[in-house]
Each structure stands twice: as structure tokens, then as C-alpha cells.
Amino acid sequence: MASINLLIAVCLTYVAFLFLVAFAAERAAARGRGNWLRSPLVYTLSLSIYCTAWTFYGAVGYAARSGMEFITIYLGPSLVMIGWWWFLRKLVRVGRTQRVTSVADLISSRYGKSNVLAIVVTIMAVIGVTPYIALQLQSVTLSLSIFSDPTGTTDGGINLVSAGFWVALGLALFTVLFGTRNLNVNERHNGIVIAIAVEAVVKLVALLAVGIFVVWGVAGGISEMMVRIDNSDIGQWQVDGSRWTALTVLSGAAFLCLPRMFQVLVVENDDERHLHIASWAFPIYLMMMSLFVVPIAVVGLDLLPENSNPDLFVLTVPLSQGQGGLAILSFLGGFSSATSMVIVATLALSTMVSNHVVMPIWLSFQGQGATVSGDVRNVVIFARRVSILVIIALGYLYYRVSGGSGALAAIGLISFIGVAQFLPAMIGGIFWRGATRVGALTGLLVGFAIWIYTSLLPSFGADVVLSSTLLEQGPFGIEWLRPQALFGIKGIDPTVHAVLWSLLLNTSGFIFGSLVSFPKPLERLQGAQFVNVFANSGHAYGWSGSAAQSEDLMVMAQRILGGAEAQKLFRREAQIQGHDRYLPEPTPDFLQRVEREMSASVGAATAHAMISQLVGGASVSVQDLMAVADESAQMLEYSNQLEAKSSELLDAARQLRDVNAKLTQISVQKDAFLSQISHELRTPMTSIRSFSEILRDGHELKASEQTKYASIIHVEAIRLTRLLDDLLDLSVLENGQVSLNTETGSLADVIGHAVTTTQAGAIKQIKIDVSGLDTSIELDTDLDRLAQVFINLISNAQKYCKSSEPKLLIKATKTDNEVCIFLTDNGLPIPVETHALIFEKFSRINDQDGSGAGLGLTICREIMIRLGGEIDYVPASTGNRFVLRLPA
Amino acid sequence: MQRLPAAPVFLERRSYRQRRMMDAIRLLPLVGLLLWLLPTLWATSDGAGVEPVRMSQAIVYVFGVWICLILCAGSLWHYLKDSSENAVDAELGVKAEPK
Numbered sequence: 001m002a003s004i005n006l007l008i009a010v011c012l013t014y015v016a017f018l019f020l021v022a023f024a025a026e027r028a029a030a031r032g033r034g035n036w037l038r039s040p041l042v043y044t045l046s047l048s049i050y051c052t053a054w055t056f057y058g059a060v061g062y063a064a065r066s067g068m069e070f071i072t073i074y075l076g077p078s079l080v081m082i083g084w085w086w087f088l089r090k091l092v093r094v095g096r097t098q099r100v101t102s103v104a105d106l107i108s109s110r111y112g113k114s115n116v117l118a119i120v121v122t123i124m125a126v127i128g129v130t131p132y133i134a135l136q137l138q139s140v141t142l143s144l145s146i147f148s149d150p151t152g153t154t155d156g157g158i159n160l161v162s163a164g165f166w167v168a169l170g171l172a173l174f175t176v177l178f179g180t181r182n183l184n185v186n187e188r189h190n191g192i193v194i195a196i197a198v199e200a201v202v203k204l205v206a207l208l209a210v211g212i213f214v215v216w217g218v219a220g221g222i223s224e225m226m227v228r229i230d231n232s233d234i235g236q237w238q239v240d241g242s243r244w245t246a247l248t249v250l251s252g253a254a255f256l257c258l259p260r261m262f263q264v265l266v267v268e269n270d271d272e273r274h275l276h277i278a279s280w281a282f283p284i285y286l287m288m289m290s291l292f293v294v295p296i297a298v299v300g301l302d303l304l305p306e307n308s309n310p311d312l313f314v315l316t317v318p319l320s321q322g323q324g325g326l327a328i329l330s331f332l333g334g335f336s337s338a339t340s341m342v343i344v345a346t347l348a349l350s351t352m353v354s355n356h357v358v359m360p361i362w363l364s365f366q367g368q369g370a371t372v373s374g375d376v377r378n379v380v381i382f383a384r385r386v387s388i389l390v391i392i393a394l395g396y397l398y399y400r401v402s403g404g405s406g407a408l409a410a411i412g413l414i415s416f417i418g419v420a421q422f423l424p425a426m427i428g429g430i431f432w433r434g435a436t437r438v439g440a441l442t443g444l445l446v447g448f449a450i451w452i453y454t455s456l457l458p459s460f461g462a463d464v465v466l467s468s469t470l471l472e473q474g475p476f477g478i479e480w481l482r483p484q485a486l487f488g489i490k491g492i493d494p495t496v497h498a499v500l501w502s503l504l505l506n507t508s509g510f511i512f513g514s515l516v517s518f519p520k521p522l523e524r525l526q527g528a529q530f531v532n533v534f535a536n537s538g539h540a541y542g543w544s545g546s547a548a549q550s551e552d553l554m555v556m557a558q559r560i561l562g563g564a565e566a567q568k569l570f571r572r573e574a575q576i577q578g579h580d581r582y583l584p585e586p587t588p589d590f591l592q593r594v595e596r597e598m599s600a601s602v603g604a605a606t607a608h609a610m611i612s613q614l615v616g617g618a619s620v621s622v623q624d625l626m627a628v629a630d631e632s633a634q635m636l637e638y639s640n641q642l643e644a645k646s647s648e649l650l651d652a653a654r655q656l657r658d659v660n661a662k663l664t665q666i667s668v669q670k671d672a673f674l675s676q677i678s679h680e681l682r683t684p685m686t687s688i689r690s691f692s693e694i695l696r697d698g699h700e701l702k703a704s705e706q707t708k709y710a711s712i713i714h715v716e717a718i719r720l721t722r723l724l725d726d727l728l729d730l731s732v733l734e735n736g737q738v739s740l741n742t743e744t745g746s747l748a749d750v751i752g753h754a755v756t757t758t759q760a761g762a763i764k765q766i767k768i769d770v771s772g773l774d775t776s777i778e779l780d781t782d783l784d785r786l787a788q789v790f791i792n793l794i795s796n797a798q799k800y801c802k803s804s805e806p807k808l809l810i811k812a813t814k815t816d817n818e819v820c821i822f823l824t825d826n827g828l829p830i831p832v833e834t835h836a837l838i839f840e841k842f843s844r845i846n847d848q849d850g851s852g853a854g855l856g857l858t859i860c861r862e863i864m865i866r867l868g869g870e871i872d873y874v875p876a877s878t879g880n881r882f883v884l885r886l887p888a
Numbered sequence: 889m890q891r892l893p894a895a896p897v898f899l900e901r902r903s904y905r906q907r908r909m910m911d912a913i914r915l916l917p918l919v920g921l922l923l924w925l926l927p928t929l930w931a932t933s934d935g936a937g938v939e940p941v942r943m944s945q946a947i948v949y950v951f952g953v954w955i956c957l958i959l960c961a962g963s964l965w966h967y968l969k970d971s972s973e974n975a976v977d978a979e980l981g982v983k984a985e986p987k
Contacts, residue, residue, distance in 0.1 A: 068927075068946050075924050078954065082961045083917025085910070226944040237941035241928030248924065276969065280961035287954045294947060 007147055007331065014332055015174060015339075021198050022178065022191030029190040038190075038270040040277035046193050046264045047282050048200035050077055050255060051289050052132070052341035053139035054412040056203055056334045059290065061311030063297035067234040072244055073412075074290050076251030078283040084275055087256065088265065090430050092275055094533050095266035099596050103262045103422055104352045110429035110530050111437035112523030118356035120441065121422065124448050125259050125352060126391060128418025129345055131459070133395030134402065135411045136338040139311070140167045143334050146315050147327075168396040171342045175392070176385050178343055192343065193268055199336035204288060206333025210314055211292020213326055214299045218317075225295050232298040246496040247413070253423045253503075254416035259348035260341065267348075342392070350387035358383035363610065402460055414459050417498050421447035424503070424510045432514075433527045439514030447506025455498035556610060557594055569597060676842045680723055680854075684716040691716075726855040730841070733862035740782040740866060747777040747812055747819065754790035758798060766798045766806040766825075777814050781886060785863045789871070792856045793823050793882055801827035803879075818869075819888050824881040830873070838873050906968065913964050916957065923953045 036042075055073075062070035080088065100106045103125060108118035141163045178192055219225040229235055255261055269275065300313030303320055314334065318326040362379055402411070424443050428435040492500070519527065557566040573584040573593070584590055591611060599607035691709040695701070701709075732738050748770070755768050779786070797808045803826045812821045830838065839861045842854035857871075864871040869886035927949070930941045 067943065068950065071950055075950075075954075078957070079917045079920050079924070082920055082957055083914075085913050086917065226947075229943045229947070232943070235943045237927070237930050237943065237946055239927060239930075244928050245925060248921075273969075276965055280958050280965055283954065283958050283961070287951065287958065291951070294943065 004144065004147060007144060007328070010328060010332065011335055014335065018195045018198065018339075019177075022195045025194035026191040038274075040271075040274040040281070042193060042197045043264075043269065043274040044278040044281040044285065045197035045200040046268060047261075047278060048203070048285055048289075049196055049260055049264060049340045049344050050258075051200075051203065051286070051337060052412075053136050053334055053338040054132075055289055056207060056337040057139045057143065057311045057314055058135070058412060059293045060297045060300065060313045061309070063234065063293050064301055064310035064313065067236075067238050068294070069239050069243060069247065070293060071290055072247035073251045074286040076248045076253070077255040078286050079248070080252045080255050081279050081282045084279040087427065087430075088275060088279075089272070090533060091256070091426075092266050092269050092272055094430060094530055096269065096272070097533060098529070099599055101267060101355060101599070102348055102352045103257060103259050103426070104356050105599075106262070106266075107422065107425050107429060107440060108356065110526055111425075111435075111440050112520050112526055114437050114523075115356065115360055117437060117441055117444075118352075119360075120444055121425075122349075122352040122356045124421065124444065125419065126349055126394065127452075127456070128415055128421075129259060129349060130391070130394045130398050130415075131402075131411045131418075131456070132415035133342060133345065133392060134398035135415070136171075136342050137164050137167055137395055137399045138411075139334060140338050142309070142312055143315055143331055146312050146319070147331070164396060164399055168392050168399075171339060172346075172389050172392040174339060175343045175346045175388050178347075192347070193264070196264070196340045196344065199340040200285070202336045203333040204285065206329045206336075207289060207292065207314070209326060210318060210330050211296060213321075213323065214292065214295050214317060218299050218303070218321065219295065225298075228302070229294060229298050233301055234294070234298065240493060242496045243493050246493075246499045250413070250416050250420055250495075250499050253420040257419040257422040257426065258345075258416075259352065259419070260345040263344055263348040346388045346391050349391050350384040353387035353391075354380055354383035358387070410459070413495055414455050417455050417495070417502060418448070418451050420499070421451060421502060421506055424507045428510055428514070429527070430530055430533075433524075433531045434514055435510070435527065436514045436517045436519040437523055438517035439510045439512070442513035443506045443508075443510025446509040447502045450502040450505055451498060454501060455494070458494070553591075553594060557598065561597055569594070673841060677727070680842065681720065684720045684723075688713050688716045688720075723855070726859060730855055730859050730862060733859065733866060736866075738785075738866055741784060742780065742782055744778060744780045745783045746775065747779050747821070748773050748775040750779070750783050750787050751790055751810055751821075754787050754794055757787075757791055758794040762795075762798055764798060764806070766794075766801055766808050768794065769807065769809045772809065772811040774812055774814065777812055777819055779819065779886065779888075781867050785867065786886075789860045789863050789884065790823075792860050796856060797823070797825045797827070797880075801825045801879075803827050814888060817888050819886045821884040821886070822881055823884075824876050824879055826879040829875050829880055832875070835873060835875070839871070909964055909967055913961075913968070916960055916964070920953065920957045924950070 059070045059073070062073075094100065095106065098106075098109055100109060104118045104121035107121050108114050111117050144163055144167075178195070215222065215225045219228050256265075265275075296313055296317060297310065300308075300310060300317050304313070304316055308316060314330050315327055318324075318330060359380065362383070421444060424447070425435070425440040428443075429440070487501075554566065554570055557569065561569065570584055573590050577584045577587070577590075595607045595611045598610065691713050695706060695709055695713075698705075751770060751773065755770065759765065759768075794808065798806070801808070805826075807826045809824045810821070811824075812819060814820075839857050841858045861871050864884060864886075867886060869884060872883045872885075874881045874883055927941075927946065930946075
């Protein structure tokens with residue numbers, strides 16, 4: 001039989017071993033060899049502080065009392081972990097980007113860095129966790145007592161109250177030594193995390209060892225064990241459905257809200273990928289922890305006397321079988337569970353207390369705020385140490401007042417309901433931008449009040465805090481206010497009752513408060529950052545840095561971060577800002593970085609308050625809000641610009657396509673033009689060559705023949721020259737190189753000149769009627785070029801008008817801004833299908849003899865365009881009509 | 889309203905498969921909750937005339953569901969571990985957190 005002294009020696013050795021492990025881990029981390037300290041395995045194991053002495057001892061007791069119901073406490077967290085995608089993923093990201101140090105910091109930071117909220121949450125957390133710490137004290141003292149009296153029926157040879165005191169003191173010292181060695185929470189407690197991981201392994205191994213001993217050593221195998229389970233008192237399904245559901249939900253909620261869980265899940269998280277792995281690895285741990293609970297409970301019920309405490313079966317079963325070594329291992333497992341929980345929980349709580357309660361009060365007492373002299377670090381560390389002592393003292397007090405007699409699971413559940421009150425404010429804060437500080441405060445206070453009234457106070461038992469009359473008949477005899485039957489709904493299980501009403505009214509208060517209140521600017525900004533954490537990891541608001549002096553900032557940062565750390569930060573910033581001066585400029589970015597660094601040590605609200613004292617005034621001004629609004633406006637504008645650009649691009653693409661088509665067409669035209677022009681040149685050249693060959697070789701030609709052939713050559717040469725002249729003319733016109741010789745003259749004169757020129761020497765005379773011509777029309781244009789157009793048109797009519805009495809009617813009208821000239825003949829109308837080709841090069845519509853080059857009308861059109869007018873062909877009823885328009 | 893760059897409507901086969909696996913991850917806790925709430929419908933020892941569910945069956949059921957969930961979560965993690973970060977971020981249209 002192990003004596004108490006031996007146990008104490010074992011405990012001390014174990015603690016010393018943990019210290020060594022923690023110390024070695026911190027040394028390794030300091031030397032930069034600590035990568036393995038931050039592996040997914042260590043992260044997963046550190047989550048196991050969820051499994052406290054409640055799990056280790058209480059679960060078996062719970063199972064012995066209520067069968068399978070105990071397992072709901074592990075189902076909830078398993079579901080939360082497996083469903084990491086829904087909530088934990090965002091929570092961890094928010095925690096990392098905002099450098100959150102605790103639950104209180106998260107909630108306060110989300111709702112505009114409100115210190116009131118932080119204090120409320122801190123107080124609630126301290127009160128909520130107190131029963132839990134009491135539970136650990138109770139379990140350790142009980143387990144100590146069992147070694148002096150293995151049946152567990154009496155208090156044994158030791159005084160439970162004084163033993164509790166010594167255990168509490170030991171745990172407090174342990175935590176102070178462990179937890180407050182360094183200040184910056186975001187430096188992360190490598191040593192503690194490793195120690196917790198080791199303890200996680202110890203408790204798992206211990207529980208599995210007892211379980212294996214029970215199943216294979218006592219019962220004799222799995223199937224025998226199953227038979228034994230079915231034949232035991234708890235062999236039948238006896239779970240209350242409402243409790244099963246409520247406890248599953250509650251444990252899931254508490255898993256997220258417990259300050260110590262938040263510490264290891266979010267604050268100590270080093271890499272988000274670790275969370276992905278823990279999402280399936282941690283449920284394995286939970287499952288293994290609960291695997292042997294029912295067998296141990298069943299065997300305990302079988303082997304041990306009727307009145308032994310089922311909470312201690314893990315110890316008493318091995319002891320009753322004479323397995324002293326196994327019992328000591330099991331005791332160590334329980335001790336590990338209790339110590340790891342107390343360390344992390346008090347550490348998390350002391351951070352909250354010092355950051356959100358002590359520091360603000362201390363700063364306001366200092367009067368001048370952040371600019372006082374002295375090292376704030378010492379104050380913070382001192383505050384944390386005192387907080388640890390106070391929190392553990394509260395736990396001890398609860399243990400004393402509640403008599404240390406309650407079932408472990410019942411105490412644990414009370415604690416769970418208390419911390420679960422943070423859930424609406426947390427979830428709402430992360431997913432709902434409309435959640436406000438007022439709403440959060442309302443919900444928290446309502447939920448917490450109901451928790452105290454329906455769960456915490458009744459837990460002390462009748463007539464300790466609440467009188468039994470009040471419990472049974474309600475305050476002042478008001479039935480529907482009875483603590484365990486609110487609103488007159490009786491018959492609900494007290495735990496389910498407390499969970500239901502506290503969370504329901506909490507959520508309602510939260511939503512209602514948020515709906516009717518209006519958030520402050522900082523709240524709205526923080527809300528946007530939290531809810532959209534995946535969209536913008538940046539920071540929406542900025543300090544206006546003009547008022548802050550770098551020297552003041554340096555002094556303050558040194559006092560909170562420590563000299564070396566602060567100097568490093570400032571030097572790095574100076575380098576980033578690109579000057580080698582020792583102090584960087586207090587830019588908004590830099591102020592924000594300093595605030596973040598400081599918030600890791602003293603919490604967001606305090607850091608914010610300190611910086612704002614230096615900078616002077618609120619950090620969020622209308623300008624900042626405008627900047628934020630601007631940002632979205634800019635995005636909007638940007639997207640509009642993009643849209644405009646894309647339509648511009650579409651336009652451009654279409655134009656390019658058009659141009660390309662035109663180019664292709666032009667290229668085709670050019671080819672056609674070249675081939676036509678070669679053809680046109682070739683025809684006269686061929687006859688010139690043939691006839692000149694005849695002249696050269698035909699020595700016996702008659703003189704008349706020689707003359708005839710020479711004149712053919714002459715005519716062809718003239719035709720060639722004319723063609724080349726026309727081409728040259730056209731090319732000059734088309735290239736726009738023509739120089740216009742503008743003069744003023746009468747239209748009638750120009751037409752008269754053209755008629756005279758065409759009629760002279762013409763074989764076929766056409767009757768030209770210019771009687772309808774208004775002789776008063778004066779033109780200010782290049783008259784020679786215009787005459788060229790008329791000559792062309794008249795000679796065309798002369799050549800191609802096939803009427804028996806060819807006639808050409810020339811008329812002109814003048815309006816305000818243009819002169820219209822109509823030339824109408826009475827020849828055969830041009831076929832409709834060739835209308836489009838009239839003005840094209842080399843198009844000879846009616847030219848059967850082939851004497852024309854087909855360039856005349858093209859030249860006319862080009863001239864008209866140069867003169868600023870146009871020429872059109874209009875089919876007339878009895879012939880063809882050309883319409884010329886010129887600017888007046 | 890501010891318009892975000894439109895995500896592609898259809899995805900190539902690989903990203904499509906990843907998206908569905910992510911859906912599965914989201915669905916898994918709901919499936920687990922449903923399966924674990926089923927025991928509330930079981931007959932208890934108070935039930936009149938109905939044989940209550942035996943404890944060994946209950947243990948097998950609860951732990952069976954547990955193992956299945958862990959296996960599913962583990963294999964989904966394994967499937968997505970290489971690509972999840974990028975795909976997740978791409979899905980949400982966000983830039984990755986600066987390291």
C-alpha cells in the first residue's frame with residue numbers, strides 16, 4: 001500500500017520532471033531548434049486540457065450514476081472539431097490577425113475595443129471557471145485520501161479541508177512559476193505547451209492502462225466485458241433525450257468558450273494547418289479517453305462496496321485488486337489532468353484579469369496614463385501573479401462552501417453553462433456585422449444572471465445561499481420565478497432548464513440589443529474586419545500619427561515590451577521606412593504595429609487606450625470612416641472602370657475587325673487594280689508594238705499604209721498617255737496631294753466652258769439644254785477642276801447616250817448652304833445591278849467600244865470630294881441623272 | 889453595389905472534385921450530430937412493454953459513429969491537405985494571409 005508520503009514524493013518528482021521538460025523546451029525554442037515544439041501533434045495534445053480531472057475521475061463516476069450520458073461531454077467537442085470549417089477556422093484566423101489574447105480580448109476587441117465588455121467577460125469567466133478549479137482541487141484531495149482509505153467510504157486519515165488548502169497552494173505556486181516567466185502572450189508558452197502535451201500522454205496512458213487492466217485483467221476479454229456491462233445496473237439504455245441533446249450542445253459550446261480552451265485553440269495556435277490535423281486527431285484522443293469509462297464503471301460497481309465513491313473507481317479498482325503500481329500511475333494521470341487544467345485556466349484568466357481589470361485601473365490611477373515612468377512589465381507580471389493566487393483562492397473557497405461533496409460531473413456542468421454564455425456574443429461577433437456592443441452586453445448580462453440564478457446558486461444546496469422556500473415557491477412566493485422552474489414550466493431537468501433559458505434569453509437579448517442600438521465607428525470597423533477576416537487581412541482604421549512623438553512611443557513600448565524587444569521593433573521599422581535614424585516616423589502603420597505588439601502583452605483594449613493617450617483622442621475620425629467609404633467607392637469605381645475598359649476593348653476589337661476587313665478588301669482591290677491597269681496598259685502597248693514591228697520589218701509597205709499604221713501607233717500612244725495622265729491625276733487626288741486653286745466665278749461660265757470644250761471637234765453631237773441654269777449662281781471653288789468634272793460628264797453623255805435624239809439637260813439650284821447641279825440625259829438607264837460600280841475604277845458600264853479607261857467618273861468623284869461636295873448617280877424616269885452638290 | 893470579379897461558372901474536373909470534398913467537410917459535423925442524436929429516440933428502461941436498448945449495443949453504436957466520423961474527417965483532410973489552402977482561398981476570392 002502506497003503511503004501518502006510516497007505519493008507526495010511521486011508528485012514532487014513528477015512536477016520536477018515537468019519543469020525540466022518545460023525548461024528544455026524553452027531553451028530549445030530560444031536556440032531556434034524548437035520547430036518540433038510546434039508540430040500538429042503537440043497542438044493536438046495540448047487541446048487535451050479539455051480532459052481534466054472531471055474526465056479522469058468524474059466520467060467514470062458519471063457513467064456509474066447515469067450510464068452513457070457521460071459521453072455527451074465528449075461528443076460535443078468532437079463535433080466542433082470535425083466541423084472546424086464552420087467556426088474554428090474563422091475563429092483561429094481572427095485570433096491570429098487581431099493578436100487576440102483571450103476570450104475577453106476577442107469580445108472586447110470585436111465590439112469596439114470596449115473595456116466595459118472586457119471587464120464583464122473577465123468577471124464572468126472568473127466566476128464561471130471557479131467551480132471548475134474547485135473540481136480539480138476536490139479530485140486531487142479525494143484521490144489523496146483514497147490511498148489512506150481504499151474503500152473510499154470515509155474521509156480517511158487526512159483532513160480533506162487542509163489537504164485541499166495545500167493542494168491549492170501547490171497548484172498556485174506551480175502556475176506562478178510556470179506561467180508568468182515571460183510576458184508576451186503571443187510569444188507563446190513553449191514550455192507550458194510541451195508540459196501539457198506530456199501530461200496529455202500521461203493521462204491517456206494511465207486511463208488506457210486501467211481500462212486494459214479492467215477489460216483483460218478483471219473481466220477476461222471484450223465479449224465477457226460486454227456481457228458484464230449488459231448485466232450491470234447500468235446495462236440498459238436509460239438516457240433522458242433532452243439531457244442528451246442539451247449536454248451535447250452545451251459541451252460543444254463550452255469547448256469553444258472555456259478560457260483555457262481558447263488559450264490553446266487560438267492563442268497558442270502557430271499554424272492554421274495544425275487545426276486541420278487536430279480536426280480528426282483530437283476526436284481520436286477524446287474517443288480513446290472515453291473508451292474504457294463504462295467498463296471501469298461497471299467493474300467498479302461490481303467489485304466495490306455499495307457506498308464507495310464512483311468518482312474514484314479509477315483508483316479504487318486497481319487498489320482493490322492489489323495493483324499498487326497501476327494505482328499510482330492512475331493517480332499520476334489524475335494529477336496530470338488536474339494540474340494541466342489549473343495551469344492553463346488560471347493563466348488564461350490571470351491574463352484576462354491583468355489586461356482588462358488591473359491594467360486599466362492602474363493606468364487611470366496613474367493619472368498621466370501612458371507617459372508615466374517606470375516599467376509597466378513589472379506591474380503586469382505582478383498583476384498576473386496576484387490574479388493567479390486570487391483565482392485559485394476562489395476555487396478553494398467554492399470547494400469549502402460547496403462542502404467538497406458534490407459529484408464532479410455536476411460541478412463541471414455548472415461551469416460549462418456559465419462559460420457557454422459567451423457563445424452568442426462570439427458567434428454573432430464573427431458572423432454578424434450588425435452585432436453591437438449594447439447587444440453583446442445585454443445578452444451576456446442576461447445569460448449570466450440566469451445562470452447564477454438557476455444553476456450556480458442552487459448548486460450550493462438549499463439554505464446555503466438560496467433558502468429552500470425560495471427554491472420551492474419562488475421569490476416572494478412568485479411561482480413562475482422559481483430558480484429551477486422559470487415561467488412556470490416544471491418538470492424539466494435542472495441542467496437542461498438552465499441551459500435552455502440562459503442561452504435562449506442570452507441570444508434573444510443579444511439580438512434585440514443589437515437591433516435597437518447603433519454601433520460606434522470603431523465598432524463598425526472592427527465588426528467589418530472580424531466578419532470579413534478572410535476577405536481583408538488588412539486593417540481598416542489608422543491612427544493619425546501627427547500628434548504622437550516617436551520618443552514617447554519608444555518609452556512606452558520599452559516599458560511594455562522590454563528594452564531589447566522595443567528597440568528591435570523600432571529599428572526594424574526605421575529600416576522599413578528607409579532611413580537610418582534610430583527612431584522611425586510615427587506613421588499610422590507604425591502606430592498600429594506598436595499597438596498590436598503591445599496588445600499581445602496587455603490586451604487590445606489597454607494597448608488601444610495607451611496609444612490613444614499618446615496620440616490624443618479617438619483613433620477613428622470621420623476622415624477615417626470616409627477613407628473606408630472611399631475605399632469601397634474606389635473599388636466600385638475601379639470595377640466600373642474595368643467594365644468601361646472592357647467595353648472599350650470590345651469596341652476596339654470590333655474596329656480592328658472592321659479595319660482588317662477593309663484592309664483585306666483594299667488588298668483585293670489593289671490586286672484587281674494592278675491586274676486591270678496592266679491589262680489597260682497592255683492593250684495599247686500591244687498594238688503599238690505590233691504596228692511598229694510591221695513598220696520596221698515591212699520594207700515594201702505603201703506610204704498610205706505606213707501613214708495608217710503610224711497614225712494607229714500615234715492614237716494608241718495618245719490613249720496610253722491619257723490613261724497615264726488619268727492615273728496620275730487620280731493618284732494625286734486620292735492621296736490628297738492636290739493643291740486647289742480656289743477662285744470665284746459663275747457656275748454658268750464654268751458649264752459654258754465645259755460645253756464648248758466637249759462640243760468642239762466631237763463627231764457625235766448631243767443637244768445640251770442649259771436654259772434652266774440660274775446664271776446668278778456664284779461659286780467659290782477650284783473652277784478648273786469643277787470644269788473637268790463637267791467635261792467628263794458631258795463627254796460621257798455624248799459618248800454613251802444611245803438615244804436617237806440625244807439630249808442633256810443641265811439644271812442648277814441654290815439653297816442656303818449648297819448648290820445642286822443636275823445633269824440628266826435621255827439615254828438608256830444604267831442597269832440597276834451596276835449602280836454600285838459606277839464610280840469604281842475601270843468600270844465601263846456602257847462602254848462597248850472600249851475606248852475609255854473607266855477612270856473618268858472615279859476622277860470626278862475624287863474631285864468633288866476634294867472640293868467639299870459630292871456626286872451621286874440617280875436613275876431618272878427617262879434616262880440617267882447625275883447630281884452634284886457643292887457647298888455654297 | 890460593389891461587384892466582385894465574377895468567379896468562373898464551371899470548373900475543371902479537379903477543382904470541381906475539391907469543392908465537393910469541401911462540401912463534404914462542411915456536411916460531416918451535421919451528419920455526426922444527426923447520428924448521435926438518434927439515441928434520443930431509443931427505448932429506455934422506463935419504456936412500457938418495449939425492450940430497452942442494451943448498453944453494449946449503445947457503446948458499439950456511439951463508438952462506431954465516432955470511428956466513422958474520424959475516418960471520414962481524416963481521409964477528407966488527406967485528400968485536401970495539399971490543395972486546400974489555395975482552393976479555399978480561391979473559393980472565397982481572397983488573398984492568402986501574409987506570412
